[in-house]
Amino acid sequence: MTPRAINGRKRLFRFQSCWLLDPSFPNVVSQAWRDSLVDAIGNFTIEASAWNKGKFGNIFAKKKNLLARINGIQRAVALKPSNFLLNLENDLLKELDSVLNQEEEFWALKSRVNWMIQGDRNTAFYHVSTLVRRKRNQILAIKDNVGEWINEEDSVKEFIRKGFIGIYSTSLANASRINPTLSHSQPRLSDVERDIISGVASEEEIRNAMWSLKPFKAPGPDELHAGFFQKFWPVVGGIGDRGSEEDFCGEGNA
Template structure:
């Protein structure tokens, strides 16, 4: 299921409806959020009746400014209205294909700081009223960090902190994005050019655990000074490669692990052969010794639950001792799980908190999405989007760089010529949460 948010800068523009139809054909969104429509009341309903959605919620404009529409297809999602104001629409979304339910808040933050503060307070108050998976999206009219702005005055620290404080109270996670870095531009010449990332999707950890592969893309900007932003909850299946070998910290807690290391170095051999032997043996040992930590944790908890039911009826010394042993085993597995997620998230867990595995889990998933290369430019400036084509382009780039044009046995590096196709990992290709 896909969601699109777009600041159209006026829904009365001649090509507005054509562009919405084009976005729907390309990206098939079940939900479409339109901000800064400049249209409200009956006129807004007349326009949305002509769009390819059968559900709509509108907010009133302030004079000819503002305006926020939430549109959806009822055959794919069931949207229930909760509340709204000039800057926000709150609703619950039930996805018919999966039966998942979550909360969606569509916002158009006022350009005026005082009114934006009202929105931040409203969102913070709503966070205290529910425990649902939650998405907040729209035009926030406020860069969050210095990396979210190019040109003009520096990002206001006080305003950014107020925005961040609201997101922290709502327990929101930035999914990152692929595509161009900025979502809005003033369209002026380079000396006066200002660009900002202010159209965004934020989700809480409960929502992200439902859709761990969710991906945000900044689409091509046209018909407005804002680009549409696409959220794919379940992107098309990517090519799966074999996972590289990784040392796991929790292996050190097992007394049999040193034997795995010593066996790999027992025979006199070259370094790369010993490393390969260790990686192979450690992978087999991990599978046999630990198995799946998460499945083992669930099995022990199920045994404890059954045991405690029996103890409640017929307690005995044997059963109490067995309960203590199972609790001790569960504690060891929880420590291993904690180490696993802390290692994968690459965060300082002493600062972030003790055994906050939900936090580590979401941090790891966000980092994985941030590190993906979803698009790359070729030597003539064209974007390559297909994953197989991206892989082939990178492979050919390396072959081109490390091949020699001379018939000689001695390898020498060739300088990369201007315009030559090469691998170029840049922030605007894939950018994660700041």
């Protein structure tokens, strides 16, 4: 899972759920989570990227390499049986099984589907689902107000931009407005209700909100899914020791 360049730019950080299957990944999280939440996320992004490149590696390259080695061993064993080669084959098969699980997790996260066929590996299914979703999300053409198709990319962008401008603007520039202070029927919050709303969220409220989210749907602005915080809550949820509730409710929330 190494970053690739997109139009000459380095790919942005993306959390991968297949990292959770690697036994060394919890150490990366523990070492990064030593400061306040915002700083910890920054540290984790750097350390996880380095760990991904230096240790975890590209799962597709590992899969290809393992299959080639297993194929070579099986050919050698067919010609001349060897206990050493048989033991090595078993070890490589276990490693391949782990890589296949990681590959399945990778495509499951990218496809963003919530169901799977029990008992079968779904790598091909997830791969196709990802490609279909990516194709469906593209806008290649759009009809204008008179029903004519717009195919040029720049023209499509301009049409959509003008459409949003029209939605969020009004021609009633001189429309009168009622002074809200003159309305006696307008509902108001009591002082107690205002204090509850404006108060800082407790750790229990944050935890309940976190567990109400689906683990690996769309990530937050920090590119970390709710499932990451759910998995490592004993490490990342110790707000009292490394930060405050404001961290989870402010810029660093998931």
